[in-house]
Amino acid sequence: MKVGVMEHVDSMHLLPGHRKCGVPHGHTYRVEVAVEGPVNDGMVIDFDVLKSQLREVLKEFDHVDLNRIIAYPSCENIAMEILRRLKARIPDLKMEVRIWEGEGKWAQCEG
Numbered sequence: 001m002k003v004g005v006m007e008h009v010d011s012m013h014l015l016p017g018h019r020k021c022g023v024p025h026g027h028t029y030r031v032e033v034a035v036e037g038p039v040n041d042g043m044v045i046d047f048d049v050l051k052s053q054l055r056e057v058l059k060e061f062d063h064v065d066l067n068r069i070i071a072y073p074s075c076e077n078i079a080m081e082i083l084r085r086l087k088a089r090i091p092d093l094k095m096e097v098r099i100w101e102g103e104g105k106w107a108q109c110e111g
């Protein structure tokens with residue numbers, strides 16, 4: 001079974017040479033995380049645990065310059081970095097991370 005949570009961060013980035021994202025600017029990123037695993041004692045994972053772990057990871061992504069964390073902070077690379085950090089905290093469950101860059105654009109990865 002899958003369960004998921006959603007959070008937001010507001011961050012700045014710059015993609016060198018990109019037609020629209022080539023100057024410093026901000027986005028509101030919606031961060032959706034789903035984890036998959038067996039239901040034990042009625043839960044795949046306690047929402048409170050998943051939310052608090054995700055919030056800890058996102059502290060370093062909120063109201064910051066993402067270029068300081070990720071060399072080329074595209075939506076795809078942000079998703080992979082958040083997946084990597086969250087997976088280190090919750091290694092036992094299969095996980096999907098979807099990052100929305102504003103409205104109507106997203107990237108998703110799994111691990």
Ligand SMILES: [Zn+2]
Nearest residue numbers: 013021025027
């Ligand atoms: Zn941008």
